[in-house]
Amino acid sequence: MGRDYRGMSAAERLADRRERLISAAYTLFAHPGFHATTIERLCSTARISNRAFYECFSSREDLMRAVYERCVEETLASVNEAIDKASPTLDDRIIAGIGEYVRFVTKDVRRARVMHLEVRRAGDVLTGARQHAVGAFTKIIENSVQDLPHALPVDLHLLALALIGAITELLIEWVVATPTPSIDELIDACVHVFRRTFTA
Template sequence: MTRSNSAARPAPVPARRRIRGLDAEERSAQRRLQLLDAATELFARQGFSGTSIEQICQQAYVGTKGFYDHFDSKEACYIALLELITAQIRQRVLGVAAESAELEWQQRAPGLIAAFVHAIADDPRLAKVSFGEAGGISPVVEKQRRGNRRWAAGFLDAQWAGEPDADAGAQRRRIALALATIGGLFELVADWLHHHDDGGSPDAAETLTEDLTHFFATVGAGRQARQ
């Protein structure tokens, strides 16, 4: 007895339903981006504590259920947003670092500082969310923020001095100095935000660039004097 053709063929895979050219997975990714963009706008305008999940959903045109499909809480949404902004900043700074790797620190520094400033000042909402809002939200957010500072300190130390020091004490002191310098950078950005609340203007970005350039040049001169 021969088997029928229908029995020999595998069952057809149902086609994914597409709405406006997007399948379910693509629509979910789009909703997540809409929520993050809405959160960026609202956190920058009215702060973390002044923003509700319902407001984020209304701004994004996404239902509350859609919000909880992606984030467990408003805090989780903020952390995801902070991670996204941090990744964008790192990408721009690392790109400049790679292009100028053969130069001395004094020659690399202006390009690195400019890349950092433009990463947060071209869209002033990003600076407000990541530097103006990050402090004091919750221990989880503070841990994320501290991790970002540690990464930045390690990056700065590598730009300054190259390979890690073989002596553990010397390496710890190097990282401590870099961490203190990054702390100064964070404070300068926070102060800049308070004095340039309009944001986005070329003059505002230029002011921050000048202040950070002077700050890093002064710290660099101190490092050289100690060596």
């Protein structure tokens, strides 16, 4: 396979352009936002041609999906690691998992905006990716509380979905509210809801 003046193969050049587009989109989709960001602006920021864009992604929505899925994968890995390191008590798992999720997502406001605000604005084309992410986070909750010593009054899966929704709304509030609630306040609110849900 031929190499260009930078010593990169065609596959390496494609991967490099793809990463530059993902990096540009991570910033621009967070601000000024998905709908305000054109393909031309993405290409300008990534320093590639408009033609090269379509060698990497089929559409702006396709690029948004790649950015969103990477944010989710990184967050899942961080949360799972925190829970694995926590002591096995339910309360410690709740505190570790929620604390890590909120801190990790809010550590970079771009991640918070992409995961909880802009993914919704991107439209129906990302519904599948968002449902997949919700399912993955729901599974973490279900696995963390599967050894409860008492029966739950309602279906565990539905409870987990409801709790994911609560965390999502709190993080949207963190993104858009003025003044911004503190990270500790978000974590305290989430932990309170989880404790009241799963403590007999």
